[in-house]
Amino acid sequence: AQSVTQPDIHITVSEGASLELRCNYSYGATPYLFWYVQSPGQGLQLLLKYFSGDTLVQGIKGFEAEFKRSQSSFNLRKPSVHWSDAAEYFCAVGRHSGYSTLTFGKGTMLLVSP
Amino acid sequence: KAGVTQTPRYLIKTRGQQVTLSCSPISGHRSVSWYQQTPGQGLQFLFEYFSETQRNKGNFPGRFSGRQFSNSRSEMNVSTLELGDSALYLCASSLGQGKDEQFFGPGTRLTVL
DSSP states (O other): OOEEEESSSSSEEETTEEEEEEOOEEOOSSSSEEEEEEOTTOOOEEEEESSOOSEEEGGGGGGGEEEGGGGTOOOOOSSSGGGGOOOOEEEEEESSSOOOOOEEEEOOOEEEEE | OOOOOOSSSEEEEOOOEEEEEEEEETOOOEEEEEEETTTTTEEEEEEETTTEEEEEEOOOOOEEEEEEETTTEEEEOOSSSGGGGOEEEEEESSSSTSSSEEEEEOOOOEOOO
16 A cells, blocks of 8 residues: 655744755555645645656746655755745655545645744 | 635534535546545545546545535535544545646535534
């Protein structure tokens, strides 16, 4: 069965500093990988996704993520964090079977300090 | 294009009651998935409907059920509510393939007293 681990429950970053959120997955084949962001009281918004090909993917709001098969990781990065990036971030893996089911990690809450 | 809408946004029920939540997907999307989000368990998959058929189901008791109509709108029902059913219920719509982006609604916040 597939699973996703986000080892950091909370992360605090100073505004303007760089950010890396960790995500490790378990899946029997090349996975479909996603990063979503959730602001308080809102649904989830897709930041970026990886299906195949180039292992460095660019997303919205200046985010990028790198797929590393050898480490089973899909870490999210941003070079300079803005106060508006404070939110909860979820990594997810999708299935190849055609179903739309996503398995999510527990999430990482990002706090941005001035 | 209108996004995914969920009604109601907030709901308060008492133990033993039943509740029905509604989700209207993005026009043209045939897949609707439901997720339960709680602080302890995070986001957990409930079930997915595609063209009016349930094609995948998560590990939830039979008190949780759903259906999808011919216009792709979906409802989920929870019978005999328990305190532990208090959660944010999120609906997501997509075209229906594994790599399609799922678009999430704002959720329905259910509180069981």
